[in-house]
Amino acid sequence: MDYVYASRISSLQPSAIREILKVTADPSVISFAAGNPSPEAFPSRELAELAAGLFASGAASALQYGVSEGYAPLREITAARLREKFGIGSPDDDLIIVSGGQQGVELTAKVLLNEGDTVVCEEPSFIGALNAFRSYGVKLAGVPCGERGMDMDALAQRLSAEPRPKLIYTIPTFQNPTGATMPAERRRLLVELAARFDVPLLEDDPYRELRYEGEDAPALKSLDTGGRVIYCGSFSKVIAPGIRLGYICAPKGLMQKLIVAKQVSDVHSNLFFQALVCEYIKRYDIDAHIGQIRSLYRRKRDLMASLLHKQFSFTLPQGGLFIWAELPQGLDGFEYCRRAAAKKVAAVPGASFLTDERAASRAIRLNFSLPSFGQIEQGCALLGEALCEYMG
Amino acid sequence: MDYVYASRISSLQPSAIREILKVTADPSVISFAAGNPSPEAFPSRELAELAAGLFASGAASALQYGVSEGYAPLREITAARLREKFGIGSPDDDLIIVSGGQQGVELTAKVLLNEGDTVVCEEPSFIGALNAFRSYGVKLAGVPCGERGMDMDALAQRLSAEPRPKLIYTIPTFQNPTGATMPAERRRLLVELAARFDVPLLEDDPYRELRYEGEDAPALKSLDTGGRVIYCGSFSKVIAPGIRLGYICAPKGLMQKLIVAKQVSDVHSNLFFQALVCEYIKRYDIDAHIGQIRSLYRRKRDLMASLLHKQFSFTLPQGGLFIWAELPQGLDGFEYCRRAAAKKVAAVPGASFLTDERAASRAIRLNFSLPSFGQIEQGCALLGEALCEYMG
Numbered sequence: 010m011d012y013v014y015a016s017r018i019s020s021l022q023p024s025a026i027r028e029i030l031k032v033t034a035d036p037s038v039i040s041f042a043a044g045n046p047s048p049e050a051f052p053s054r055e056l057a058e059l060a061a062g063l064f065a066s067g068a069a070s071a072l073q074y075g076v077s078e079g080y081a082p083l084r085e086i087t088a089a090r091l092r093e094k095f096g097i098g099s100p101d102d103d104l105i106i107v108s109g110g111q112q113g114v115e116l117t118a119k120v121l122l123n124e125g126d127t128v129v130c131e132e133p134s135f136i137g138a139l140n141a142f143r144s145y146g147v148k149l150a151g152v153p154c155g156e157r158g159m160d161m162d163a164l165a166q167r168l169s170a171e172p173r174p175k176l177i178y179t180i181p182t183f184q185n186p187t188g189a190t191m192p193a194e195r196r197r198l199l200v201e202l203a204a205r206f207d208v209p210l211l212e213d214d215p216y217r218e219l220r221y222e223g224e225d226a227p228a229l230k231s232l233d234t235g236g237r238v239i240y241c242g243s244f245s246k247v248i249a250p251g252i253r254l255g256y257i258c259a260p261k262g263l264m265q266k267l268i269v270a271k272q273v274s275d276v277h278s279n280l281f282f283q284a285l286v287c288e289y290i291k292r293y294d295i296d297a298h299i300g301q302i303r304s305l306y307r308r309k310r311d312l313m314a315s316l317l318h319k320q321f322s323f324t325l326p327q328g329g330l331f332i333w334a335e336l337p338q339g340l341d342g343f344e345y346c347r348r349a350a351a352k353k354v355a356a357v358p359g360a361s362f363l364t365d366e367r368a369a370s371r372a373i374r375l376n377f378s379l380p381s382f383g384q385i386e387q388g389c390a391l392l393g394e395a396l397c398e399y400m401g
Numbered sequence: 402m403d404y405v406y407a408s409r410i411s412s413l414q415p416s417a418i419r420e421i422l423k424v425t426a427d428p429s430v431i432s433f434a435a436g437n438p439s440p441e442a443f444p445s446r447e448l449a450e451l452a453a454g455l456f457a458s459g460a461a462s463a464l465q466y467g468v469s470e471g472y473a474p475l476r477e478i479t480a481a482r483l484r485e486k487f488g489i490g491s492p493d494d495d496l497i498i499v500s501g502g503q504q505g506v507e508l509t510a511k512v513l514l515n516e517g518d519t520v521v522c523e524e525p526s527f528i529g530a531l532n533a534f535r536s537y538g539v540k541l542a543g544v545p546c547g548e549r550g551m552d553m554d555a556l557a558q559r560l561s562a563e564p565r566p567k568l569i570y571t572i573p574t575f576q577n578p579t580g581a582t583m584p585a586e587r588r589r590l591l592v593e594l595a596a597r598f599d600v601p602l603l604e605d606d607p608y609r610e611l612r613y614e615g616e617d618a619p620a621l622k623s624l625d626t627g628g629r630v631i632y633c634g635s636f637s638k639v640i641a642p643g644i645r646l647g648y649i650c651a652p653k654g655l656m657q658k659l660i661v662a663k664q665v666s667d668v669h670s671n672l673f674f675q676a677l678v679c680e681y682i683k684r685y686d687i688d689a690h691i692g693q694i695r696s697l698y699r700r701k702r703d704l705m706a707s708l709l710h711k712q713f714s715f716t717l718p719q720g721g722l723f724i725w726a727e728l729p730q731g732l733d734g735f736e737y738c739r740r741a742a743a744k745k746v747a748a749v750p751g752a753s754f755l756t757d758e759r760a761a762s763r764a765i766r767l768n769f770s771l772p773s774f775g776q777i778e779q780g781c782a783l784l785g786e787a788l789c790e791y792m793g
Contacts, residue, residue: 010599010601010627010628010629010652012513012601012652012654012655012658013513013567014512014513014658015511015512015513015514015515015537016515017511017515018511018512018658018661018662021658021661021665022661043466044466045465045466046465048461048462048464048465051460051461051464051465053456053459053460053461053464056456056460056464057452057453057456057457057460060449060452060453060456061449061452061453064445064448064449064452065449067445068443068445068448068449069440069443069445070440070643071643072440072443072445072448072641072642072643072644073437073438073440073443073641073642073643074435074436074437074637074642074643075643108500108645108667108670108671109667109668111665111666111667111668112666112667115665115666115667119407119409119410119536120406120407120410121404121405121406121407122407123407123408123409124516137664137665137668140661140664140665141665141666143665144511144661144662144665145407175405207402209402209404235402236402237402245466249464249465250464250465250466250668251462251463251464251465251466251467251671251672251673252464252671252672252673253500253667253668253669253670253671253672260402260404262404263404266404266406266410266413269410269413269414269532269536270410270536272529272532273413273503273507273529273532273533273535273536274503274504274507274533274666274667275500275501275503275504275507275645275666275667276501276503276529276642276645277645278500278645279500279643279644279645279671279674280643280644280645281643281644281674282671282673
């Protein structure tokens with residue numbers, strides 16, 4: 010039969026990025042195109058021990074149905090850690106476990122946004138979140154994002170214009186794709202603007218703990234006194250992404266709706282790994298583990314930056330997983346990535362992260378966490394060759 | 402701040418059932434209210450061995466990001482098993498792994514249904530699916546479900562009425578909550594009706610393999626020649642529910658949209674357990690394992706039925722997890738369950754499964770898979786006492 014799709018979904022197409030990512034299935038291709046952590050960064054040995062222990066003590070309750078809110082001890086230990094380390098969460102908030110940071114964004118969209126509503130986001134921004142908003146028939150209004158994050162004047166202008174935006178979506182720390190981090194002063198301004206225009210703020214913060222230099226900037230959530238910030242975090246970058254676990258910290262009233270949405274979405278997240286992550290945090294030193302990840306990624310970032318800096322223009326990110334490089338004026342990121350892929354090195358064209366998918370960009374996004382040091386050396390040489398040839 | 406919720410979600414309330422289920426948190430309460438498999442039915446020892454093996458061989462790829470479609474070897478082995486055992490799936494279909502049967506229903510709703518659309522379902526039907534439809538602002542049109550499943554005359558009438566339904570949702574085998582199974586002839590009629598009115602059919606089939614007597618009825622999916630049936634299955638009842646794994650088998654064109662919806666929802670399902678389930682099916686005899694579950698649940702069903710039959714009116718289900726009992730005329734299921742809960746035995750009032758949540762019902766749903774044999778004896782005695790007292 011000819012299916013008639015819901016209007017919310019009919020405009021959602023597999024993106025052009027997929028064509029370029031396809032080449033990464035070829036093992037001879039060096040991929041800077043992913044957003045993956047390094048497998049060296051997974052605490053596999055510890056998880057193996059904990060899994061064996063959980064099975065030995067009778068894993069029945071971890072294999073049984075659980076509650077939609079998530080495994081209570083993991084909720085508690087996560088909430089306590091966020092509160093103590095980052096001042097995130099108040100007595101008016103609640104924290105639930107979700108199936109990765111992506112689900113946090115999707116559930117927030119489902120609960121707050123009607124078709125035709127407008128969401129303000131950084132331009133460029135994380136494609137997974139943009140597609141989650143698109144999948145609810147929502148309009149995206151991009152606000153330019155420089156190396157200090159979202160432009161506050163442009164944001165204020167957009168918030169005063171009609172139609173009034175229903176949500177501000179931001180990745181204030183080590184933004185995907187730009188690597189930009191919003192300074193503390195600008196964060197205060199952002200929270201004030203959200204209050205002045207009475208618009209909720211969705212703070213997507215999966216990279217917070219991957220800082221390689223400089224001082225932590227406060228989470229928007231920690232600056233909020235009006236119950237206006239919905240905070241999404243993830244275990245993907247500090248434990249492992251394949252287990253699909255993240256969390257939302259949000260005001261209790263809103264949380265009731267998010268829990269209902271979570272329940273109809275997948276009942277609850279994988280309970281066995283919720284128990285494992287909880288035990289991991291209890292029994293091991295997760296801060297020391299994250300310290301090791303930071304040290305590894307810092308060296309990878311520095312190597313990639315040192316190899317790229319003669320030919321590409323970019324700001325060194327203080328953390329996260331990506332370098333956002335600009336090609337010389339007149340060149341196109343998409344065409345460049347096509348040429349690079351032919352040389353067996355994959356990068357993502359910047360246009361993939363724009364709210365208008367048809368717009369052009371001379372930027373490219375390069376991931377340094379997944380490739381090995383050798384691959385970074387070899388891949389950067391190939392990127393340089395591709396650039397020379399493209400420039401003629 | 403005062404959040405303004407999306408219209409699709411604002412009508413979705415935590416249901417009255419929750420109040421009754423709360424009593425089940427008290428360990429002294431015997432619960433017939435769940436839909437859980439028995440922990441004895443989990444292949445814990447085998448999963449422990451496979452997990453140890455996977456960690457020992459380097460679990461990096463099972464802890465890393467995967468593709469939204471799911472772990473390819475699990476997709477293949479699941480598709481092959483469905484095809485060989487039940488004739489489910491054709492070369493025009495594709496199969497993806499999702500986070501439990503619930504997600505299969507939710508993604509289908511997201512991809513096919515606009516707000517205000519009508520979905521036809523059995524009356525009564527599975528509350529999790531009804532709430533998934535409600536969460537997209539969809540209207541529910543219930544068609545009476547007797548012991549032979551959905552009434553075909555009433556369905557034909559509803560399909561010819563305006564507004565034309567966009568989807569038929571059915572649990573044809575060991576229906577939740579009624580336990581009803583649609584005979585083969587009626588299944589053919591249902592597929593014909595769907596073809597005649599050109600409406601897609603969502604076949605929710607988590608209980609198919611839990612048959613305690615009688616002959617298998619063909620899956621609607623196996624009778625469909627028009628690419629009209631979307632088939633959702635689950636590993637929750639044959640492996641374990643806490644791992645949150647299920648699958649959708651559907652025509653390839655539609656599947657492209659379902660994959661995009663899956664991607665924005667949670668990127669992919671827990672990859673470590675996808676690999677474990679795949680290895681379990683490869684290395685162990687899942688059919689023998691299911692045979693043991695069947696034997697266990699058959700004995701539990703028979704015990705519960707033998708204890709209830711003097712006081713309650715019900716049809717013995719040929720499979721599944723539930724007995725659907727009717728109280729004598731004039732009594733109310735909700736009030737009865739409230740009284741039973743006070744006696745420390747929990748059941749679910751039939752009204753919870755109706756499309757109109759304000760309607761009354763003198764039915765109750767009783768689960769026999771989770772309680773022990775001793776709990777079934779004790780709980781049925783308490784149910785009898787509560788009935789006597791209610792009848793005065």
